[in-house]
Amino acid sequence: LTSSRTSQGLYVIHIAAEMAPVAKVGGLGDVVSGLGKALQRKQHLVEVILPKYDCMQYDRIQSLKALDVVVQSYFDGQLFKNKVWSGIIEGLPVYFIEPLHPAKFFWRGQFYGEHDDFKRFSYFSRAALEFLLQAGKKPDIIHCHDWQTAFVAPLYWDIYTPKGLNSARIAFTCHNFEYQGTTPTSELTSCGLDVHQLNRPDRMQDNLSQHLVNSVKGGIVFSNIVTTVSPTYAQEVRTPEGGRGLHITLNAHSRKFFGILNGIDNEAWDPARDAFLRFQYNANDLHGKAENKDALRKQLKLSSIDANMPLVGCITRLVPQKGVHLIRHAIYRTLELGGQFLLLGSSPVPNIEREFEGIASNFRNHPHIRMILKYDEILSHSIYAASDMFIVPSLFEPCGLTQMIAMRYGSIPIARKTGGLNDSVFDVDDDMVPLQFRNGFTFLTPDEKGVNSALDRAISYYKKNPEWWQHLVQKAMNVDFSWDSSASQYEDLYENSVSRARAANLAQ
Ligand code: ADP
Structure with a gap:
């Protein structure tokens, strides 16, 4: 040598x-x-x-x-x-x-x-x-x-x-x-x-x-x-x-x-300097986040009458690994729970693509659901910034980047406990995890009940305790997911x- x-x-x-x-x-x-x-x-x-x-x-x-x-x-x-x-x-x-x-x-x-x-x-x-x-x-x-x-x-x-x-x-x-x-x-x-x-x-x-x-x-x-x-x-x-x-x-x-x-690349993903956002913001001043939410709702013609209605985001390749049936379920469940859902997803699998096109056309002018079935980098930045929660119900996930990017933008992850999601998202109610590390909502079983157990809690906390939620957002934004x-x-x-x-x- x-x-x-x-x-x-x-x-x-x-x-x-x-x-x-x-x-x-x-x-x-x-x-x-x-x-x-x-x-x-x-x-x-x-x-x-x-x-x-x-x-x-x-x-x-x-x-x-x-x-x-x-x-x-x-x-x-x-x-x-x-x-x-x-x-x-x-x-x-x-x-x-x-x-x-x-x-x-x-x-x-x-x-x-x-x-x-x-x-x-x-x-x-x-x-x-x-x-x-x-x-x-x-x-x-x-x-x-x-x-x-x-x-x-x-x-x-x-x-x-x-x-x-x-x-x-x-x-x-x-x-x-x-x-x-x-x-x-x-x-x-x-x-x-x-x-x-x-x-x-x-x-x-x-x-x-x-x-x-x-x-x-x-x-x-x-x-x-x-x-x-x-x-x-x-x-x-x-x-x-x-x-x-x-x-x-x-x-x-x-x-x-x-x-x-x-x-994650902290320079490419930085809400304080993100040129794709209309309003930049940071953990100490979240006004810009609320303004981005309002602006995106208007841009996508979602109802913006109730500023406090929770907005759930999802950005993904629509492939079986990502738990597509659970994503579909989460859309309907969010609606039942009084929230809004925004999906940005593209699918290389023809039958999945067709299925989601069908659901998207059912919701075409819906005031609370928007499904955008393509790959769009610029829109992805706006969704991370505008959403309050971000769902990642993967069946398996080697690492996953979206949950980390979401946290950096103050969108609280709702994730299945698998692979890298299990190493980066820790449930707010998990007594086994020290309080300072708890940053989201997790579930174990990859079925509808599992999704509900996390999504229901997230929406309930969001609605009942805005101050607590804001503190959680700030904590998630301060987690260090940089490459260093x-x-x-x-x-x-x-x-x-x-x-x-x-x-x-x-x-x-
Ligand atoms: P995977 O590599 O399995 O697709 P990761 O979570 O590791 O999943 O990485 C996904 C990356 O691709 C993230 O940066 C996410 O923002 C981006 N992405 C996924 N789908 C889309 C889409 N439809 N439009 C824009 N960006 C997307």
């Missing part, structure tokens, strides 16, 4: 399929930029490698330019050229790999959902390592994410360490164990991995179907550090129900497996792993 540290900081390279705000589908994109920026503030040298998608938000990339190098990388028995670009995203240096491959892997108008996703991302994982080797980079940590770049871990040890790219420890973060990147074993050879070596129960063979290989499993087995995005989810995925077949592998590798709660503390946990894991490797090297 050779050291490449130029200062006291570590040299960390993230290889990922997403990075907010230029290429974001979900939480992964937020983590790559949020964690990256926090580590950079802590004096580490952080770089990111992304595919050069045609559909990125190019206006958010500064100083984009093609490098004067062509990286040749192996795939399907041949060498293909790759153009490499550099740019800056939110202050972080980023390299973009553009494969000059006839299949135009990242020229598809969308990030995921292509028939050859396994090929596209195994190609990218290999090309990213090839670039590091040819550029002579000597990172301390290579951090890969989710199934799309989990290939980096076996590729690094099997192919790149022998070639001399050998300075790094490998970290792998799985952001959602629902997506494991499984494929027929033969496909693994395309990127140069040795199927005979890897198609074994203790390596990359899928635990549920022996004729498949599993990329996330490869990430777990071949990385030095494995993390997921909250402590509770890290426990859940070690059980048969939560692990979707990978619990066996995670339990076998439990000593290197950790759950670290994601943070989560980034310190990653920093500790990186540093321990690097020093163990150095000590082992010295001993040799």
Whole structure:
């Protein structure tokens, strides 16, 4: 192991399929930029490698330019050229790999959902390592994410360490164990991995179907550090129900497996400076919050006769994981309890989309319900600011960001006790939790009764005790969900792993 540290900081390279705000589908994109920026503030040298998608938000990339190098990388028995670009995203240096491959892997108008996703991302994982080797980079940590770049871990040890790219420890973060990147074993050879070596129960063979290989499993087995995005989810995925077949592998590798709660980007989500809001506000002066509520009600033609009528918000992808039937129930229940409900949701699942379009058209001109079925970043800011409560009834939730953003905007979460929700929302009536940490309403069973048990209490407290509610809002707004503390946990894991490797090297 050779050291490449130029200062006291570590040299960390993230290889990922997403990075907010230029290429974001979900939480992964937020983590790559949020964690990256926090580590950079802590004096580490952080770089990111992304595919050069045609559909990125190019206006958010500064100083984009093609490098004067062509990286040749192996795939399907041949060498293909790759153009490499550099740019800056939110202050972080980023390299973009553009494969000059006839299949135009990242020229598809969308990030995921292509028939050859396994090929596209195994190609990218290999090309990213090839670039590091040819550029002579000597990172301390290579951090890969989710199934799309989990290939980096076996590729690094099997192919790149022998070639001399050998300075790094490998970290792998799985952001959602629902997506494991499984494929027929033969496909693994395309990127140069040795199927005979890897198609074994203790390596990359899928635990549920022996004729498949599993990329996330490869990430777990071949990385030095494995993390997921909250402590509770890290426990859940070690059980048969939560692990979707990978619990066996995670339990076998439990000593290197950790759950670290994601943070949120406190600059992007700040009600005191949010340019998308008509009225800025902070925990010491909540007038602006009330004004935002009034303004949004008028904008969306909801009744604003009673300023004190509670407004429940929900912003989500409408997919089964998010408890769509419980969201539907919460809409009707809120109405029964004398509240208003505002849903902003988009669905990639056609029958869910149709169902919600049906409900939305029933409520088209309703004075207390509005359902906006699309993805709208600007509107999302207004809803966080305007709502009094925010419902997140997920069936499972690796971390979840919306409950944390809602709290930062003084909207009190009503959340199911699962995954990262269980690590960030603590019930106001839970005597087991110290008073200063109680910040919302929770329920355990994912059914209508469960939702009612939290929603009914929230609305009742809101109506009966406005002063108490205001105090709760201020408390929630002051909870620190910034990346700084989560980034310190990653920093500790990186540093321990690097020093163990150095000590082992010295001993040799
Ligand atoms: P997931 O990654 O599973 O979708 P998270 O809670 O981790 O869920 O992250 C969701 C992010 O996407 C949040 O920043 C949320 O504000 C945003 N979001 C979700 N749905 C929408 C939508 N329809 N319009 C705007 N933003 C949305």
